Amino acid sequence: MRGRGKKYWLEEIIFIGPAVLFFSLIVLIPFFIGMTYSFTTWNGVNDEITFVGFSNFLSIFKDEGFIDSFCFTAKFTVVSVTLSNIIGLSLAILLTRRLKISKPLRTVFFIPNVISGLLLGFIWQFIFTKGFGAIGSLTQIPFFKLSWLGTESTAFWALIIVTLWQTSGYLMVIYISGIINVPTELKEAAQIDGANHRQYFRHIMIPMIMPSVTVCLFLAISWAFKMFDLNYSLTKGGPYNSTKSIALDIYIEAFQINRYGTGAAKAFIFFVVVALITFIQVRITKRKEVEA
Amino acid sequence: MIRILKNHRRIALEIVALLLALICLSPFYFVIVNSFKSYKEILIDPASLPVKWILDNYINTWKELRFPAVFANSLIITICSNLGIIIISSMAAYRLLRVKTKLNKAIFGIFVMAMVIPFQSIMIPLVRVMSSLNLNTSNIGLIICYFGFGVSFPVFLYHGFMKSIPISIEEAAIVDGCTSLGVFFKMVMPLLKPMTATVIILNTLWIWNDFLLPSLMLHSRELYTIPLAMNGFFAKYTKQWDLALAGLVLSIAPMIILFLSLQKNIINGIVSGSVKG
Structure with missing residues (x-):
C-alpha cells in the first residue's frame, strides 16, 4: 500500500486489529485447522497424526449413523420450520387485531425464548414424563398418555413440540413488526375496494411482510439445523439414536468416542450444507420481496 | 346488529388468545408448583397445588448448586x-x-x-x-x-x-x-x-x-x-x-x-x- 503513512497503519491496527485478532484466533484459524484434521486419524489426545486422504469422508458416507442423523435433522428442520412459522404468523395476526390483552400476551409467548435450550430440555423431561401423565389420568385424553420420550416417533414429536413452544414467540415478534409496518394507505385502499379478509391477507399482507418471512425462515432454519442443547438435554439422541441431530453426532464423535479426524470431516460436511442452505434460501426469498 | 356480532367475534378471539397463553405458560405451572412439594407428593399427584408448600428443596438446592x-x-x-x-x-x-x-x-x-x-x-x-x-x-x-x-x-x-x-x-x-x-x-x-x-x-x-x-x-x-x-x-x-x-x-x-x-x-x-x- 503505497502512499499511506504510519498514521494510517497505526489507526488501522488500533481500530480493526483487536477484532481481526480475536476473530482469526477463534474462528478462522480453527476453521482451517479443522479442514486439515478431517484428512487425518487423530484421537485428540496424543500427537500421532496420520494423513489418510479422503478416507474419513468415504467412511462417513458409508456410516449409517451419520446418514440417519442427517435424515433426522433434515426431517426435523422441515417440520419445525414450517410449523413454527405458521404458528408464529398466526399468533402475530391474532395479536395485531386490537385485542385488549395483546400486549401482555406478546410477552407471555416470548418468555420461553429467554431460557437456555439445555434447561428447556430438562423442564420438558418433567412435563413429558410426569406432567402429561397427570393430565392424561385427569382427562383420559390418549394424547397425554403416550410414552413421549420412550418411542422413536413420539420422541421426534416431543422435540418438535418443545421447539415450537420455544421459537414461535420469537418469530411472532418479528412478524408483528412486519404487519404493523404495512402502510395504512394500503389497508384503506383494500377496504375501499371491498377486499375481504382473505383477499387482503393473500394479496396485500403476505407480499408486504415478505422481508419478515425471509428473516423468520432464515432464523428458524438455522436454529433447527444446528439444534444441539435441547437435543442433548431432552432425548440425548435416543431412543436408539433415532433423534440424534448432526450437531450432537459431531459432538459425540469428537468428544465421547475421541475420533477427532472423522468428527472434523463430519463438521466440514455440516458447514458446507449449512452454507448452501443459507445461500439458496436467502436468494429465493430476496427475490420475492416487493417494494411498497 | 353488525356491531354486536363484531363484538362477539372479538370476545371469542380474546378467549382463544387467552387459552393459547395459558397453554404456553402451563409448563411453568408444573415446574413451579412441584418444586414446592416433597418427592413423594410429586409422584402421587403432579397436577394439583401442594398440600403444604415446603421450601426445603430450595434450601438444599441453593447449597448443593452453590x-x-x-x-x-x-x-x-x-x-x-x-x-x-x-x-x-x-x-x-x-x-x-x-x-x-x-x-x-x-x-x-x-x-x-x-x-x-x-x-x-x-x-x-x-x-x-x-x-x-x-x-x-x-x-x-x-x-x-x-x-x-x-x-x-x-x-x-x-x-x-x-x-x-x-x-x-x-x-x-x-x-x-x-x-x-x-x-x-x-x-x-x-x-x-x-x-x-x-x-x-x-x-x-x-x-x-x-x-x-x-x-x-x-x-x-x-x-x-x-x-x-x-x-x-x-x-x-x-x-x-x-x-x-x-x-x-x-x-x-x-x-x-x-x-x-x-x-x-x-x-x-x-x-x-x-x-x-
Whole structure:
C-alpha cells in the first residue's frame, strides 16, 4: 500500500486489529485447522497424526449413523420450520387485531425464548414424563398418555413440540413488526375496494411482510439445523439414536468416542450444507420481496 | 346488529388468545408448583397445588448448586464478553465503513461470510488451539472465545447502523484537532446507543444461556456457569424431581426476571437486530 503513512497503519491496527485478532484466533484459524484434521486419524489426545486422504469422508458416507442423523435433522428442520412459522404468523395476526390483552400476551409467548435450550430440555423431561401423565389420568385424553420420550416417533414429536413452544414467540415478534409496518394507505385502499379478509391477507399482507418471512425462515432454519442443547438435554439422541441431530453426532464423535479426524470431516460436511442452505434460501426469498 | 356480532367475534378471539397463553405458560405451572412439594407428593399427584408448600428443596438446592457462586460466574462472563464485543466490534465497524480501502472491504466481507460457519465446524480444533495457548484453564479463555465468535454479527449491525450517521461532524472535529480515537469515543459511540442496546440484548441471551462452549472450555467446577452447573446437578439427581425442579426454577429465574423488567426494550432490540441481520 503505497502512499499511506504510519498514521494510517497505526489507526488501522488500533481500530480493526483487536477484532481481526480475536476473530482469526477463534474462528478462522480453527476453521482451517479443522479442514486439515478431517484428512487425518487423530484421537485428540496424543500427537500421532496420520494423513489418510479422503478416507474419513468415504467412511462417513458409508456410516449409517451419520446418514440417519442427517435424515433426522433434515426431517426435523422441515417440520419445525414450517410449523413454527405458521404458528408464529398466526399468533402475530391474532395479536395485531386490537385485542385488549395483546400486549401482555406478546410477552407471555416470548418468555420461553429467554431460557437456555439445555434447561428447556430438562423442564420438558418433567412435563413429558410426569406432567402429561397427570393430565392424561385427569382427562383420559390418549394424547397425554403416550410414552413421549420412550418411542422413536413420539420422541421426534416431543422435540418438535418443545421447539415450537420455544421459537414461535420469537418469530411472532418479528412478524408483528412486519404487519404493523404495512402502510395504512394500503389497508384503506383494500377496504375501499371491498377486499375481504382473505383477499387482503393473500394479496396485500403476505407480499408486504415478505422481508419478515425471509428473516423468520432464515432464523428458524438455522436454529433447527444446528439444534444441539435441547437435543442433548431432552432425548440425548435416543431412543436408539433415532433423534440424534448432526450437531450432537459431531459432538459425540469428537468428544465421547475421541475420533477427532472423522468428527472434523463430519463438521466440514455440516458447514458446507449449512452454507448452501443459507445461500439458496436467502436468494429465493430476496427475490420475492416487493417494494411498497 | 353488525356491531354486536363484531363484538362477539372479538370476545371469542380474546378467549382463544387467552387459552393459547395459558397453554404456553402451563409448563411453568408444573415446574413451579412441584418444586414446592416433597418427592413423594410429586409422584402421587403432579397436577394439583401442594398440600403444604415446603421450601426445603430450595434450601438444599441453593447449597448443593452453590447458586450464588455459579450465578456470579455467569454474570462475570456475560458482562466481560459483552463489554469486549461492543468495543472491538464498534471500532472495527467504524473504521471499515469510513476508510474503504480494498483491504478493509475484504475484511468486512470475511466477517459477513463467516457468520454462516456453524459452531460445530470449529469446536474440535478450537479446543486444541485454546489448550495450546494455555487458555483452557480459566474463564478468560472462554471470554476470549466469545470475543472471537461474537464479533462478526455486531460488526455487521454497527456497519449498517453507522451509514446513517453524517460524516461532517466527525470531519469538523478532526479539523479542530481531535484524534480519531477521541472522535470515535466522544462523538460516534454515544450515537450508536440504540444499536449497542440491541447488541447487548442479543449477546446476553446467547452467552448467558450457552452450554456447549462453556462445557468445552471450563473444566473446574469453581468456574461453572448456570447451565453447566445445572447439567451436572441434573445428571447427579436424575429423577430426583424435588431437587431438580427447584434447581430449574432457580436457574431460569434470573433471565425471566430480567426479561419481564425490560421486556419492551428486549423485544424491540430483538426485532431491530433480526430485521437488519
